[in-house]
Amino acid sequence: MAQTAQQRTIASVENEAQRVFALQREAYGRHPFPSYAERVNNLRRVERVLVDNKQAIADAISADFGHRAFEESMMAELFTSIDGLRDACKRLEGWMAPQKRHTSVLFATGSNRVIPMPKGVVGIISPWNYPLFLTISPLTSVLAAGNRAMIKMASNSQHLCRLLAEKLRAVFSEDTLAILPGVRAQDFSSLPYDHLIFTGSADAGKNVMRAAAEHLTPVTLELGGKSPTIVCDDFDVDEAASRILYAKLLNAGQTCLAPDYVMVSEGRRDAFVAAAKRIVPKRYPDTGSSQYTSVIDDKSYRRLRATLEDARAKGAEVIPLVPDGRFDDTLRKFPPHIIVGVTDDMTVMKDEIFGPLLPVKTYQSLDEVIAYVNGRDRPLGFYVFTNDRSAEHKLVYSTISGGVTVNNCMLHVAQHDLPFGGIGASGMGQYHGHEGFLEFSKLRPVFTSPRLPILDMFYPPYTKKHRKILDLLIRFKR
Numbered sequence: 001m002a003q004t005a006q007q008r009t010i011a012s013v014e015n016e017a018q019r020v021f022a023l024q025r026e027a028y029g030r031h032p033f034p035s036y037a038e039r040v041n042n043l044r045r046v047e048r049v050l051v052d053n054k055q056a057i058a059d060a061i062s063a064d065f066g067h068r069a070f071e072e073s074m075m076a077e078l079f080t081s082i083d084g085l086r087d088a089c090k091r092l093e094g095w096m097a098p099q100k101r102h103t104s105v106l107f108a109t110g111s112n113r114v115i116p117m118p119k120g121v122v123g124i125i126s127p128w129n130y131p132l133f134l135t136i137s138p139l140t141s142v143l144a145a146g147n148r149a150m151i152k153m154a155s156n157s158q159h160l161c162r163l164l165a166e167k168l169r170a171v172f173s174e175d176t177l178a179i180l181p182g183v184r185a186q187d188f189s190s191l192p193y194d195h196l197i198f199t200g201s202a203d204a205g206k207n208v209m210r211a212a213a214e215h216l217t218p219v220t221l222e223l224g225g226k227s228p229t230i231v232c233d234d235f236d237v238d239e240a241a242s243r244i245l246y247a248k249l250l251n252a253g254q255t256c257l258a259p260d261y262v263m264v265s266e267g268r269r270d271a272f273v274a275a276a277k278r279i280v281p282k283r284y285p286d287t288g289s290s291q292y293t294s295v296i297d298d299k300s301y302r303r304l305r306a307t308l309e310d311a312r313a314k315g316a317e318v319i320p321l322v323p324d325g326r327f328d329d330t331l332r333k334f335p336p337h338i339i340v341g342v343t344d345d346m347t348v349m350k351d352e353i354f355g356p357l358l359p360v361k362t363y364q365s366l367d368e369v370i371a372y373v374n375g376r377d378r379p380l381g382f383y384v385f386t387n388d389r390s391a392e393h394k395l396v397y398s399t400i401s402g403g404v405t406v407n408n409c410m411l412h413v414a415q416h417d418l419p420f421g422g423i424g425a426s427g428m429g430q431y432h433g434h435e436g437f438l439e440f441s442k443l444r445p446v447f448t449s450p451r452l453p454i455l456d457m458f459y460p461p462y463t464k465k466h467r468k469i470l471d472l473l474i475r476f477k478r
Contacts, residue, residue: 017191020178036092039096043144046085049168063159078132095434109454115444122197123193127154128296138436141431165178189212192215198220199223220439225380226353228379229383230383230385232391235385241275241279243408252356257413259383261361264360265362280321284325321335337357380426384407385407387407402427415432419436
């Protein structure tokens, strides 16, 4: 039976991915260890593409969203990406240096070292919510480690995808770096990479991991979850609300690290809500304006409307934070709301929100907070607002999460010298900075045997002398 035009197009995209993979694997075989100068040159070429095309990049992201505030793209995506590239260039020489290691007593006249080696060809699957940063940030670690990279961007990010593919193709050979517009995730992730990093939903992450398992490909999964935000009684409630709401409403809440729900003591709930009602209208007096980002697509917009109505129907109080904020079904502008009186059977407390809805729960003790957080999937972020070091210590050391920001939200992801990654349902593996370099490197141990023939004394046939020597070694203390 003859193929349709659509089938031929899909087949050609699949073949393109296979073709580029073969090119990169062959290039890795020819040149498996790029020099420090080559790696820095690669990082600086990526940086130059971003700097030279910043307006076009912001416009492409906005086109993909329907509308995205220019300042959000510049700050949360372009600056953070460029800053990470520059930081890697400064630190790379130290990261690449072989590490000397101690030798055990029997081999004391030999030597040990560890050489960070490139793994080979790394696949990067990036999401739509921060499509530039969550492409360039892992790419920075991949290139710093000396690998070659293939990139599949989200179907909702094709304006940006095509722009980056064009600009990077002009300065990189595709046997080093290639972005592949149009390729499907299942076709991309089924290739036998030397490492695969995926950022996205937990369900999609499971599919990626299954595909990678066919080739025993190691994976880094950056997922999401419901990041808790705890406001302790000693912290100023207005300041906490100001910082939490900035993080929550950035990108209209479409952030994997966004504070997903807030826990305040019972006596301070109303003060927190009142602060939110004062703060948000000043920042977003008109949610239909260019300052406020659209929800990415109709499916997500409808899901958020349904989540809000589910909470209302189950008895929660839904509080609009912008008095004149209107739902715009055409532009997919979704005004921010706080939801109080939430219960665990509500969708807003079961699923990751990924939008401008903020549930507020109350607590009576920090032990209650800890039990609630630990009774749920391990989150990507955990946020604690307190100036009391003992309360901070208790909350941080009694829970587990991908990362922590104290007295703010999400800012740990912007620190280049901190690893970024999840745990459990929020992901596995980590990147950024030195840990990112290590994630995409094989730490290759090298032992150089002693020149003196010390081991000769252990060659058989065995005698009483062997037992005496072994007994001496076992009892020896260094």
